[in-house]
Amino acid sequence: MENIIECKNLTHYYGDRRIYENLNFKIPKGRILGLLGKNGTGKTTTINILNGFLKPSGGKCLMFGEDSGNLSPETKQKVGLLIEGHVQYSFMNIIEIEKFYSAFYPKWKKEAYYGLMDLLKIDPKQKISTMSCGQRSQVALGLILAQDPELLILDDFSMGLDPGYRMLFVDYLNEYVRTENKTVFVTSHIIQDMERLIDDCLILDYGHIILQKPVDELLNTFRRYRFKCDSHEPLLSITDLLHPATIKGETEVYTFLEKNKLELLLKENNISIENLIEDKLSLEEAFIGLTGKY
Amino acid sequence: MWKAIIYKEWKKTKWFNIGIWMVAILLLTYIFMKIGRSFRFVGMEHLWDVVVNRDQFLFRNLKYFPIAAGIIFGLSQFVPEVIEKRIKLTLHLPLPKHRAILIMIAYGLILLTITFTIHILTTIVFVQLYFPKEIIISMIFTIVPWYISGLVAYSFIAMISLEPTWKRRIFNIILMVLTLDLFYISDFPGAYRFNIYLVILISIYVMPFVFLSVNRFKKGIQD
Numbered sequence: 229m230e231n232i233i234e235c236k237n238l239t240h241y242y243g244d245r246r247i248y249e250n251l252n253f254k255i256p257k258g259r260i261l262g263l264l265g266k267n268g269t270g271k272t273t274t275i276n277i278l279n280g281f282l283k284p285s286g287g288k289c290l291m292f293g294e295d296s297g298n299l300s301p302e303t304k305q306k307v308g309l310l311i312e313g314h315v316q317y318s319f320m321n322i323i324e325i326e327k328f329y330s331a332f333y334p335k336w337k338k339e340a341y342y343g344l345m346d347l348l349k350i351d352p353k354q355k356i357s358t359m360s361c362g363q364r365s366q367v368a369l370g371l372i373l374a375q376d377p378e379l380l381i382l383d384d385f386s387m388g389l390d391p392g393y394r395m396l397f398v399d400y401l402n403e404y405v406r407t408e409n410k411t412v413f414v415t416s417h418i419i420q421d422m423e424r425l426i427d428d429c430l431i432l433d434y435g436h437i438i439l440q441k442p443v444d445e446l447l448n449t450f451r452r453y454r455f456k457c458d459s460h461e462p463l464l465s466i467t468d469l470l471h472p473a474t475i476k477g478e479t480e481v482y483t484f485l486e487k488n489k490l491e492l493l494l495k496e497n498n499i500s501i502e503n504l505i506e507d508k509l510s511l512e513e514a515f516i517g518l519t520g521k522y
Numbered sequence: 523m524w525k526a527i528i529y530k531e532w533k534k535t536k537w538f539n540i541g542i543w544m545v546a547i548l549l550l551t552y553i554f555m556k557i558g559r560s561f562r563f564v565g566m567e568h569l570w571d572v573v574v575n576r577d578q579f580l581f582r583n584l585k586y587f588p589i590a591a592g593i594i595f596g597l598s599q600f601v602p603e604v605i606e607k608r609i610k611l612t613l614h615l616p617l618p619k620h621r622a623i624l625i626m627i628a629y630g631l632i633l634l635t636i637t638f639t640i641h642i643l644t645t646i647v648f649v650q651l652y653f654p655k656e657i658i659i660s661m662i663f664t665i666v667p668w669y670i671s672g673l674v675a676y677s678f679i680a681m682i683s684l685e686p687t688w689k690r691r692i693f694n695i696i697l698m699v700l701t702l703d704l705f706y707i708s709d710f711p712g713a714y715r716f717n718i719y720l721v722i723l724i725s726i727y728v729m730p731f732v733f734l735s736v737n738r739f740k741k742g743i744q745d
Contacts, residue, residue, distance in 0.1 A: 242744065276742060277742075280613070281610055281739070282741070297740075301616040302616070304614060304617075305616040307614075309611075311607070311611065315606045315610070316611065317602075317608060319533055320530075327526075327529070328526050328529060331525065332526065332615055332617075
């Protein structure tokens, strides 16, 4: 399958501070990949490198086969970019900004933009700077839909949005990208939104990738187990068990192991437990399970 | 596509441009009225004596208008690009490398040049009613460096605004002040008669400086 984005041995440092080293990932055509990570793990850094706003300390990123630091106008036409905070030219109004961008994109779909703007019920001559964060997010999304890009890069799209606008944003985007077979690279702080949108997740920890796999596969194989035991201390040394903790007398661990294999493993390590319960996880819980609460 | 960029620049700078034009008109009206008043009160002979024998310059009020216009126009155009790093939107437009910035700079320099040229020509038309060619030429050599300093200030403001780090920004401000100082060494009539080419050369030399800042921004250099 054709890869729309390909990052090879991507390494970046801010001064002496390492963000990550030798990061490798690909996004095949038609997939929606969510980049998940705690603050400071390098999500926006990656987006900046992809769009040529940051030269990596090492490695490279290719978009449509071109080096991301030197994209041709033809490739930029294929990339819709949503900047963190839904930043747009806020000195323009809805009509002016549509008129401005339409000059740059030959496949411009005016009706897609105004279709979304009709939902806002605001004066078309109102400046973007006087709109709420939610309204601005819809303007930014509408412009991307009208651009009709092959690849959408959305940096923290849920930032500053209330639940209603977040849902509107995800629903509209979801329908669009699935109908039109678009490729999406998205980051967000709010992982519930991502769960409804993404096919694959790439989870970043400080300095490295924890995993990249389809969300369905992750949620079907990654589990949380709760049980009673004397202490969770012996669990800390077992590599297959992630982030064991005891809360109010109940111990919990996260793992990819099935229930019977976990029981076997604990027996082999002479750890006796009672009342073993297996929990299915949401993406947010799986994220916490993989990265830890702190 | 260049028309769309011009449209965006106009949206940002429209009111500042109108403001600069209003100040330009008011300033010339004030100067012309002041000189006309001097004609009537002290007489033409005395005014001639002051200008020719005592090397007094009647248009000193024009001195800081172009530099102020260049700085204000530059700020109105580039500060909105820096707020929330909107310059990313501009750099993401599907245009060849540096094309968008080149059009933005050309827009500012052309608009300021038109404003300044009309201002200078209007002054010349007025002056030639009362003074001979020698005085007019002397006046041109005095005021043209001031107007060119407006263009230089504009180029520096573009560079300073788009610079991503404060340390380098402060260095650039110092560089701007020192460079602009060269345009105000003397307002003695005809002071720049023999080094006007140097002044023009400086203005051309500083124009591409903005691309240094853009390249540093694209490399992701931070404080």
